[in-house]
Structure formats: structure tokens, C-alpha cells
Amino acid sequence: MLALPSPANPPEDYEQVTTLSSPARPPIVIATRESRLALWQAGHVQTLLEQRGHRVTLLGMTTLGDQTLDRSLSKVGGKGLFVKELEAALEDGRADIAVHSLKDVPMDLPEGFVLACVLEREDPRDAFVSSRHAALADLPQGAVVGTSSLRRIALLRALRPDLRIEPLRGNLDTRLRKLDEGQFDAIVLAAAGLKRLGLGARIRGVFEPVDMLPAAGQGALAIEVRAGRQDLIEALAPLAHQATWLATAAERAVSRAMGGSCSMPLAAFARFDGEYLQLGAAWGDPDGTGPLVKARGAAACADLAAAQALGEQVAAKLREGGARYLPG
Numbered sequence: 207m208l209a210l211p212s213p214a215n216p217p218e219d220y221e222q223v224t225t226l227s228s229p230a231r232p233p234i235v236i237a238t239r240e241s242r243l244a245l246w247q248a249g250h251v252q253t254l255l256e257q258r259g260h261r262v263t264l265l266g267m268t269t270l271g272d273q274t275l276d277r278s279l280s281k282v283g284g285k286g287l288f289v290k291e292l293e294a295a296l297e298d299g300r301a302d303i304a305v306h307s308l309k310d311v312p313m314d315l316p317e318g319f320v321l322a323c324v325l326e327r328e329d330p331r332d333a334f335v336s337s338r339h340a341a342l343a344d345l346p347q348g349a350v351v352g353t354s355s356l357r358r359i360a361l362l363r364a365l366r367p368d369l370r371i372e373p374l375r376g377n378l379d380t381r382l383r384k385l386d387e388g389q390f391d392a393i394v395l396a397a398a399g400l401k402r403l404g405l406g407a408r409i410r411g412v413f414e415p416v417d418m419l420p421a422a423g424q425g426a427l428a429i430e431v432r433a434g435r436q437d438l439i440e441a442l443a444p445l446a447h448q449a450t451w452l453a454t455a456a457e458r459a460v461s462r463a464m465g466g467s468c469s470m471p472l473a474a475f476a477r478f479d480g481e482y483l484q485l486g487a488a489w490g491d492p493d494g495t496g497p498l499v500k501a502r503g504a505a506a507c508a509d510l511a512a513a514q515a516l517g518e519q520v521a522a523k524l525r526e527g528g529a530r531y532l533p534g
């Protein structure tokens with residue numbers, strides 16, 4: 207007998223057809239910061255959702271984090287600055303989802319919010335950017351390197367104690383402009399952000415994780431929704447990338463177990479080698495003195511609990527090595 211398409215017996219593209227022909231369904235509104243990188247990231251998620259038949263619009267917002275470019279992030283209230291205003295838009299229904307660089311998402315979200323999914327990771331490494339010098343090793347004694355990241359400062363000091371490290375804030379274009387104006391001999395930025403904005407040609411070299419361990423979540427995007435928005439959680443499920451999700455869960459578990467503060471240098475990076483998740487972490491004193499404490503571990507991580515347990519084990523090793531818990 208010929209099987210006719212019906213809700214009980216859908217053709218392969220049934221989902222898509224009904225979605226496209228259902229004008230009653232409102233679009234998914236993405237709350238986003240208005241930096242070029244944030245807009246690229248929101249647009250990327252928009253495209254992925256549109257490819258799956260959803261209608262999507264963007265709601266651009268300026269956050270406190272974007273307005274306070276003159277002071278170091280750790281002094282004005284930390285990473286939460288970039289996400290709070292987007293969460294307010296989700297709370298009052300102006301928007302449905304927020305797209306974040308996972309690196310900027312606090313370890314514990316406020317009550318009522320969840321990460322619906324983590325997308326496949328871009329290059330997690332840090333990039334060396336300079337017009338005059340090809341690599342960190344080529345910088346002359348005492349050269350000036352721009353970065354405000356406590357993690358990058360601590361790791362750079364370990365590699366090249368002679369360098370002068372100066373603060374550098376602002377969005378990617380601002381940071382590159384300050385380099386081009388001659389304020390620095392070189393700067394260090396996440397490779398992922400540069401690549402996303404088509405600025406990969408500015409990368410003179412990438413630091414391998416053994417030399418400069420990335421920050422927890424670096425290079426990955428996460429999508430935040432209000433807890434209970436099961437409709438959105440289901441719509442977003444196809445965008446999730448399991449390996450990235452487990453690796454970044456292990457990394458974030460290290461940060462959480464160390465207190466989640468962004469006023470101490472902390473690096474955590476995990477990747478799968480076969481079925482084993484290999485996790486490395488490094489911790490430095492908040493005042494930037496003293497040697498780095500390093501730890502690593504590996505485990506077969508098939509689920510979230512195992513990945514988080516690995517992160518906690520590695521954090522425990524950091525503490526055994528002298529690292530201190532510092533609440534955010």
C-alpha cells in the first residue's frame with residue numbers, strides 16, 4: 207500500500223516543510239553584543255538555525271563590559287559583565303537565546319538560565335600577532351607585548367621573563383589598531399576570534415598548548431536560554447558538538463573547583479585522544495609572582511559527569527601543587 211505523508215508517517219523532510227509553512231511560529235530572537243566578533247558569532251548561529259528551517263532575528267545590545275574598555279576586566283566585575291544584559295533580555299522576553307564565547311561565560315549561570323548547547327570548537331590556541339617579528343622567540347630583549355589577560359601574562363612571563371607586558375583591552379579591531387599604531391611590538395589574541403573575522407592572515411604563529419595553555423572554553427561558542435524553554439533546547443540540540451561539550455565541561459570544572467575567579471591566572475585545556483580526554487591545567491598567583499603550578503590527567507569520558515570528575519581531579523592536583531582556591 208502506498209504510504210501517504212501524515213504526522214504519523216512523515217516524509218524525510220516533514221519537519222522542515224511544516225516549519226517553513228507555519229507563519230504562526232514566531233522567529234527565534236538572538237540577543238547579541240554589537241562587537242564585530244559577537245555579531246559574527248550570532249550570525250553564525252542564525253545561519254545554522256535557518257538551515258534547519260527556523261526563522262531567526264538578531265537583537266543587538268551594548269553591555270557594561272563593552273562600555274568599560276579603559277579598565278581591566280578583573281577590576282570592573284569580571285566576565286559576568288558581558289552576559290548579564292543579554293540575560294536580562296532573555297528574562298523579560300525581548301530575546302530567546304544568547305550566543306556567547308564560552309570563555310566569557312561564568313562557571314555558574316544565574317538561577318533560571320542554562321547552556322542549551324556548546325558548538326564545535328574553532329582553533330583553541332593563542333595567536334602571536336606582530337608586524338615586525340615572526341615569533342615570540344624573535345622578539346628582542348625587553349620588547350613590549352600587549353595583553354590584559356592574567357593567564358597570558360603569567361604564561362608569557364614563564365616563556366620570556368625579559369618582556370615588558372602592557373595592558374591591552376578593547377575589541378579585536380581596537381587591539382589590532384593599537385598594535386598597528388606602534389604601541390606594542392606584538393600582541394597575543396585568541397586564534398579563533400581572528401579566524402572568525404577573516405583576520406587569520408594577521409596570525410604570525412600559534413602557540414602550541416604546551417607553551418601557552420588556552421583558557422577554559424577558548425574557541426568554543428555556547429548558547430544560553432532560560433531554563434524550561436524546552437522548545438528552544440530541542441531546536442538547538444542539532445547544533446551541539448559532543449566532543450567539544452565534554453572537553454570544555456572538564457576545563458570549566460577545573461575553573462569552578464579553583465573558585466572561578468578571573469582575578470587569577472588559570473588555564474585549562476582538554477582534547478580527546480581516542481576515547482581518552484586529556485586535560486592539562488596551569489595556575490598562577492593572583493599577583494603574578496611565583497612559579498606556575500601545572501597538573502594534568504586523562505580519563506575515558508563518555509558523559510558529562512566523567513568529564514567534570516576529570517576536571518575536579520586535575521584541580522585537586524593543582525591544589526596539591528600549591529594552587530589556592532579563590533572565589534569569583
Ligand SMILES: NCc1[nH]cc(CCC(=O)O)c1CC(=O)O
Pocket residue numbers: 307308309310394395396398399423424425426427
Ligand atoms: N576575552 C575576550 C574574548 N572572548 C572570546 C575571544 C575569542 C574567541 C574565543 O575564544 O572563542 C576573545 C578575544 C581574545 O581572547 O583574544
